[in-house]
Amino acid sequence: MMNPGSWIVRSPLRRPALAVAAVSLLAGCGRNEVKVYRVEKDHDAAPPMQQQAEMAAGHPDVGSPAKPQLSWTLPGGWEQQAPGEMRAASFSIKGKDGKQADVSVIPLGGDAGGDFANVNRWRGQVAQQPISPEELAKLAESVHVGSDPADLYDVSGQNPSSGDATRILATILHRDGTAWFFKMTGDDALVEQQKPAFIEFLKSVRFQAADTAALPPSHPPIDGMTLSPGMAGDTASSAEHPGWQVPAGWRQAPAGQFLMAKFIVGGEGGAQAAVNVSNSAGDGGGLAANVNRWRKQLGLGEMSDQDVNQSATPADIPGGNAMFVDLTGKDARTGQSARLVGAIVPQGGQTWFYKLMGDAKVVEAQKSAFTQFVQTVKY
């Protein structure tokens, strides 16, 4: 085939129109044609929407599934059914007088239309009028699917074809690009009676993700970088971090690669604060640099070393000498008012950073728990 680039360079001044036509024709080739090729099976097995973790040649089989697998605690009276083509899990519940309810778990790629469209779809299934987005927010009940927060919708009405009183309990969990539909549908009274069991079932759900692929065990460390304890693998792993007691109400969240741990604390009206724990070799840049870094996160100006030293509160704790700071400003990323309580603890050639930051009311409510948390860490 003619190389368009060389042709253009050779005679660009003579037949420009022809050159444009030639490029256009070449571009047309191949893009809309049926292609036939042979590939090694290993490289063609992954489904497109849920990436399968393919292992390197020679890598031990870690048994990673093609899509996330679920586990759960089966509530009493529920009978597990064969899942079927679209369902990841399926259950049936038998009530009195032959009444029945069906529970399904269906993963769909993307956002699957979102809550609003789906809730109105469910309402249609029980002969109810569609609702507005404002009404939707009022209907949502907060539940947890595993440790992830989700909204539960409770819709009741009549089966349009049989006229039977029917109720639907459903929630959609958006996770890793997949919308997981958990839905109970069936006789109105039976579903209402099973609602607590359904909520407990949602709480018990665990995802065994397909992302268990890690470096092969024999792989050497990259760049010779010394990883701090807990940084090498799953940062939330309890075996790697120092001993601590997590205060009640703190929810462990996935930590970034260089965070030792992360916790989310909720308050009223959806307000939140986050606790980040990280460590660094040596002094980690020193007190002033780190306090000024935190000040920057709150949109506050830099302070001199002397001012930082004066503003920080020293505290003797079992793990060493800690310096506490308490700052109020506006979150530089969201622009919303925020408060930060931080602690810097030099310990065994490393420096540990603890940061509680978020909504001012939540931080105020959690400050004593945070202080106690920092004080009770066993290194």
Next chain:
Amino acid sequence: MFLDRLTKVFTSLKLTVVCLTLAMLLVFFGTLAQVDLGLYKAQNEFFRSFLIYWGPKGADWKIPVFPGGYLIGGLLLINLIAAHYSRFGFRKDKFGIIITHLGLILLLMGQLATDMLSTESSLHLRNGETKNYSESDRLTELAVIGKVDPRTDQVVAIPDSRLAGGSVIRTPELPFAVRVKHFYRNSLLVAQPTAGFEKSGATQGAGPDVWIREEPRTTKMDERDTPSALVELVADGKSLGSWLVSTRLAAPQTVTFNGRAYDLILRLRRYYIPFNLQLLEFKHDIYAGTDIPKNFSSQVRVLNPATGEDREVKIKMNTPLRYGGLTFYQASFDQDDRGSILEVVRNPSWVTPYLACLLVGVGLGVQFLSHLVPFVKRRLTT
């Protein structure tokens, strides 16, 4: 006479000014249009077109209202070449200008070639994973995968552009024809009878228990369409059944014909590369003690069976890997920091902007020197 007038129009400096003004307006309105149309559609309608069409909402007719990118670019190119012929010719004292204009022509032609010939796709790798293909971010294909032997598959990949309703695809590699009964550009599937959804119409595979609804195409940057198709396989004039394929159905569906199994799957379009890339580790460096990103990098291993190459490369922001006519950029990563997304660009004319800039630079230098040298000589002799 007519030819003279035509030449006058095409060599006119006024045409240059008009084209440049139209180009500025095009960029302005094309940028605004992205709000409603999304990036991809706006690019196609404004920049990758000869004319921009407009029609009232709901009407089935449209009229051209503005020149598109190809027309303006093409006119500029013709104008540049024509003006060059008529004004400068190939005089020795204008050698620098000739080279400069050659550079500009190359720049315009190179951009056209890039637009037409380049492909962009994504390569998503988890730590430890090896792949020899990348996937389109937007285009899809119906793959009919036949097993040749336990290690090898034969793939017949039908691009979504051929999946219009009513079309029939026959290839010698398949013992049956694929008849597309319906193609949904964007769709939503449910697993039970639902108001507003129609039964998929499939008689085989996962489809009989699925209800489907066509959705408006998305224009949002962070969403993509999820197409579906109802396809019928026909052999010797007899129907083997109908299957619903969809990017929402993750697993392939198996069809057995004459004792041989074929997998049917609608998936993101794949671009195979003649070597393997393995992600050894993705690193998301942050400044110590903070959440502030410092660097994103992917340590990858290039395994090329054809050359016996087996080496490690670090792909970082602004430091892509150029290999095998492809460029791999660090584009994104997984939420858990254990997977990396590389943007794979195949652009056969990637060198043209560099060459064009070099030519323009050299041309300007030559032109400058061609005036400076005689001037200095005159000064020295007087």
